[in-house]
Amino acid sequence: MFRMAFLKTLLFLSIFSLLFTTITLEVQASPPSNMVKTEYNSESVIQSQDKSSKSNLQQNSSNKLKKKSKTTLSELHQKYPGTMVLKGPKNQRIALTFDDVPDPRFTPAILDILSKYHVPATFFIGGKRAKDYPELTRRIHREGHAIGNHSYDHPLFTKITLAQFQSQILTTEQIIYDTVGVRPSLIRPPYGEISEAQLKWAKQQGYKIVNWNVDSLDWKGIGKEEVKKNVLSHVGPGSIILFHAGGGIGSDLTGTIQALPVIIETLRNKGYTFVTVPMLIQTSETKK
Numbered sequence: 660m661f662r663m664a665f666l667k668t669l670l671f672l673s674i675f676s677l678l679f680t681t682i683t684l685e686v687q688a689s690p691p692s693n694m695v696k697t698e699y700n701s702e703s704v705i706q707s708q709d710k711s712s713k714s715n716l717q718q719n720s721s722n723k724l725k726k727k728s729k730t731t732l733s734e735l736h737q738k739y740p741g742t743m744v745l746k747g748p749k750n751q752r753i754a755l756t757f758d759d760v761p762d763p764r765f766t767p768a769i770l771d772i773l774s775k776y777h778v779p780a781t782f783f784i785g786g787k788r789a790k791d792y793p794e795l796t797r798r799i800h801r802e803g804h805a806i807g808n809h810s811y812d813h814p815l816f817t818k819i820t821l822a823q824f825q826s827q828i829l830t831t832e833q834i835i836y837d838t839v840g841v842r843p844s845l846i847r848p849p850y851g852e853i854s855e856a857q858l859k860w861a862k863q864q865g866y867k868i869v870n871w872n873v874d875s876l877d878w879k880g881i882g883k884e885e886v887k888k889n890v891l892s893h894v895g896p897g898s899i900i901l902f903h904a905g906g907g908i909g910s911d912l913t914g915t916i917q918a919l920p921v922i923i924e925t926l927r928n929k930g931y932t933f934v935t936v937p938m939l940i941q942t943s944e945t946k947k
């Protein structure tokens with residue numbers, strides 16, 4: 660009898676303690692919401708949980724912010740792979756591209772070198788520049804180079820409206836068409852920047868946005884050796900290389916002009932062939 664009673668008590672005690680533990684755990688696991696706010700007397704566990712969830716939130720939102728401002732272009736590139744182009748297929752072909760043309764100070768010397776080496780390149784023309792220098796624009800086209808649209812007066816696209824962007828593209832396109840009879844299918848945004856709405860419109864209209872995967876950084880006015888190094892240390896199959904053949908007041912592209920023959924010879928010796936961007940990515944120079 661005594662043993663029976665003892666067992667019963669033990670059973671009762673263990674059930675009770677189990678129940679108690681469960682209740683305690685439940686209380687700890689889900690503190691009432693006001694407990695978090697009036698946390699002065701609460702347990703440190705709750706405080707630290709609250710802290711960590713706060714900092715997680717902060718971290719998440721700062722990651723989102725970082726992501727948004729930092730990877731916009733690569734996100735766009737991933738989202739619109741056929742429209743936003745950074746390079747061509749990985750074969751032995753590469754494309755030299757020249758921005759901010761025409762510019763009578765530098766473009767003729769660049770054209771002379773390309774002509775001497777029989778290298779076709781791609782020139783991204785500014786509408787205002789083409790209007791100011793139609794003969795130099797015609798020379799670029801006449802010598803077999805491809806032509807792309809580099810906006811009318813070089814604004815940062817992400818700072819202008821969709822309507823302003825459309826006007827920049829269409830005005831330039833008309834000037835280029837009136838000068839050389841080409842309606843460029845390729846757009847190179849100044850500074851390589853473009854918004855998603857602008858990209859969407861460009862896609863609907865059948866344009867391609869052409870950036871680059873090798874940057875000579877020649878706009879900085881650096882010397883021959885630096886231009887050479889910036890290009891040759893990053894170039895590979897299918898590369899689209901960014902140079903300038905024009906610039907603003909005080910620009911100096913002597914480094915580009917001096918480095919270009921060496922770059923062409925070096926890359927030819929490595930087995931590369933130079934093609935225009937439309938050839939590289941197998942698209943038409945002219946809008947359909």
Ligand SMILES: [Zn+2]
Nearest residue numbers: 758759849850
């Ligand atoms: Zn530019």
